[in-house]
Amino acid sequence: MTLDHEAIYKVYSDCVRIDDSVGAFKEDGTQITLVQSDIDAARVTLNAEYAALDYSRKRVEKYPSFSEYISNIAFAPSTSARRISFLTNSPLLM
Numbered sequence: 629m630t631l632d633h634e635a636i637y638k639v640y641s642d643c644v645r646i647d648d649s650v651g652a653f654k655e656d657g658t659q660i661t662l663v664q665s666d667i668d669a670a671r672v673t674l675n676a677e678y679a680a681l682d683y684s685r686k687r688v689e690k691y692p693s694f695s696e697y698i699s700n701i702a703f704a705p706s707t708s709a710r711r712i713s714f715l716t717n718s719p720l721l722m
Contacts, residue, residue: 635670636662 633646640660645653652660692700 631662632667632671634674635667638670638674639663639666 629648631646631648631652636646636652637643640652640662642654643652643660644655647653650659652662654660691697
């Protein structure tokens with residue numbers, strides 16, 4: 629039997645250990661009675677939370693980081709003197 633560890637930890641905040649063959653346990657060693665409907669509801673919530681962040685995960689992969697972007701602007705071979713002047717005279721650099 630394989631238990632959904634992440635969902636169990638979400639439902640049972642006092643759970644400190646899970647053994648797939650035996651069950652879930654509190655810190656004092658007492659076994660927690662697992663309610664499958666609660667675990668299933670927690671899994672639905674976890675899946676929804678994961679899906680809500682899917683756009684941001686994909687966006688991170690697609691676009692460069694802010695520091696890479698600024699570096700490309702400042703050090704690109706076609707950078708004009710105006711851009712360099714703007715960057716070197718920036719109050720952020722002073």
